[in-house]
Amino acid sequence: MPFSLYIHIPWCQSKCPYCDFNSHAAAAWPEENYASALIAEIDRRAADPPWDGQSIATIFFGGGTPSLFEPRSIGRILDAAERRFGFTRDAEITLEANPGTVDGAKLAGFRAAGINRISFGAQSFNPAILKFLGRIHSADETRLAARAALRAGFTRLNLDVIFAVPGQTLADVGIDLAEAAALGPDHISAYNLTFEEGTAFFTEMKRGRIRPLESDDQAEMYALVREELPRRGYPMYEISNYAAPGHEARHNLTYWHAESYLGIGAGAHSYARDNAGGRRWWNERMPARYIALASAGGIAETGAETVDAATAAGEFVFLNLRLRNGFALADFARRFGASFDAIHGARAARLFEGGLLERAAGRIRLTDRGLELADSVFAEFV
Numbered sequence: 177m178p179f180s181l182y183i184h185i186p187w188c189q190s191k192c193p194y195c196d197f198n199s200h201a202a203a204a205w206p207e208e209n210y211a212s213a214l215i216a217e218i219d220r221r222a223a224d225p226p227w228d229g230q231s232i233a234t235i236f237f238g239g240g241t242p243s244l245f246e247p248r249s250i251g252r253i254l255d256a257a258e259r260r261f262g263f264t265r266d267a268e269i270t271l272e273a274n275p276g277t278v279d280g281a282k283l284a285g286f287r288a289a290g291i292n293r294i295s296f297g298a299q300s301f302n303p304a305i306l307k308f309l310g311r312i313h314s315a316d317e318t319r320l321a322a323r324a325a326l327r328a329g330f331t332r333l334n335l336d337v338i339f340a341v342p343g344q345t346l347a348d349v350g351i352d353l354a355e356a357a358a359l360g361p362d363h364i365s366a367y368n369l370t371f372e373e374g375t376a377f378f379t380e381m382k383r384g385r386i387r388p389l390e391s392d393d394q395a396e397m398y399a400l401v402r403e404e405l406p407r408r409g410y411p412m413y414e415i416s417n418y419a420a421p422g423h424e425a426r427h428n429l430t431y432w433h434a435e436s437y438l439g440i441g442a443g444a445h446s447y448a449r450d451n452a453g454g455r456r457w458w459n460e461r462m463p464a465r466y467i468a469l470a471s472a473g474g475i476a477e478t479g480a481e482t483v484d485a486a487t488a489a490g491e492f493v494f495l496n497l498r499l500r501n502g503f504a505l506a507d508f509a510r511r512f513g514a515s516f517d518a519i520h521g522a523r524a525a526r527l528f529e530g531g532l533l534e535r536a537a538g539r540i541r542l543t544d545r546g547l548e549l550a551d552s553v554f555a556e557f558v
């Protein structure tokens with residue numbers, strides 16, 4: 177089975193106040209040493225089960241801000257991955273980019289290095305909202321970057337947008353969606369702003385200095401996103417993701433289908449499924465310690481857990497329910513050796529009765545109301 181490879185690049189020019197990713201603000205970063213550490217990890221993982229002998233179907237450079245790295249470094253890492261594993265013929269290779277860190281030449285360099293999909297953190301086209309979100313780029317820089325990416329030959333382009341920002345109106349959200357679509361990406365991710373513990377926004381919220389929007393307003397904005405993006409040619413295929421038909425992000429589908437993925441780099445998580453359960457592990461989070469560990473022998477793992485069949489059967493459900501088409505009951509039964517009703521029937525009954533789940537044509541999925549209350553549905557299967 178071809179698998180998905182996630183590669184974490186942990187540095188950013190500055191830390192956005194809402195961000196809870198493993199990202200570190202820095203003016204300089206040990207690019208050569210970090211790329212060498214990633215390659216050491218690739219070499220080591222390629223020698224051991226379950227990855228040995230398998231080829232790569234998708235790669236995702238996430239962060240952090242991978243576009244801070246030079247195309248030459250990205251090319252080095254991709255060459256190592258291709259040499260050790262091999263790529264499937266149509267491998268999807270995505271790089272996350274901050275519009276404030278690229279120009280036409282750099283984007284052309286990424287394309288030449290083997291990247292074939294770019295994902296820009298646009299977030300908004302409203303200067304006041306960009307400032308509030310602590311973004312380092314302007315709306316014009318996003319427009320220029322998106323156009324330069326298309327000119328550089330990227331036919332696959334995602335734009336991330338954030339909504340439900342304090343002070344934002346429904347009309348503001350509509351304008352951001354129109355601006356994003358007007359740039360002609362094949363994919364748009366629209367995320368509801370959340371206030372995660374450990375972020376600057378969370379502290380500000382606790383101190384009463386910023387207030388999240390009322391939940392009704394957030395729901396109204398989410399409804400607008402679900403109506404507006406499909407109308408502009410981007411059907412919804414996941415809770416926060418919209419794409420031209422056939423242009424869904426295959427890398428992320430691996431996660432939502434609860435399939436195996438190898439994560440390398442600081443703080444990266446991996447999952448290797450076996451028949452019904454699997455094993456999950458994660459790497460050292462701090463970049464300097466990660467480099468030291470990975471460079472010494474290719475392993476930077478600092479924790480692991482076995483996922484038993486019962487846990488995996490719950491994870492399969494809440495991950496697949498993120499997808500607009502949910503999952504096929506036959507796929508569930510094939511994977512877990514028992515029917516969905518036998519394993520989850522009792523808790524699911526309440527969700528069907530409450531109008532949060534629906535069953536049709538051998539599949540189960542969230543209803544429209546279930547989409548708005550998705551977290552409480554997922555909690556039933558954790």
Ligand code: SF4
Pocket residue numbers: 187188190191192195196197199239240241274297
């Ligand atoms: S650029 Fe992205 S990864 Fe970096 S701090 Fe901002 S949101 Fe987080």
